[in-house]
Amino acid sequence: MQTVIELPAEMYTRTEELARQKGISVQEMIVRVLAKELSSKEPRTDRKHTVELPLIHSNHPRTMDLSHFDFDDLLA
Numbered sequence: 001m002q003t004v005i006e007l008p009a010e011m012y013t014r015t016e017e018l019a020r021q022k023g024i025s026v027q028e029m030i031v032r033v034l035a036k037e038l039s040s041k042e043p044r045t046d047r048k049h050t051v052e053l054p055l056i057h058s059n060h061p062r063t064m065d066l067s068h069f070d071f072d073d074l075l076a
Contacts, residue, residue: 007015012026019029058064 015029016026019026022029024032
C-alpha cells in the first residue's frame with residue numbers, strides 16, 4: 001500500500017543517512033522502524049515521564065549481593 005507522509009527535513013536527512021549506512025532504501029528503513037515499534041510487547045511511554053535513577057559508582061562493579069535485601073523497606 002502506498003501513502004504519503006511529511007517528515008521534517010532534518011529527520012528525513014538522518015533517516016536517509018542511516019539507511020545508506022545500512023545499505024537499504026529509505027522506504028525499507030521506515031518500514032523496519034515501524035515494524036519494530038508495532039511489534040513491541042509493551043507500549044512505549046511518553047519520554048516526559050521517564051524516571052532517572054541515581055547512579056552509584058563502585059570500585060568493584062557487579063559484586064554487590066542484593067539477594068537478601070528487602071526492597072519493600074525503600075517503598076515504605
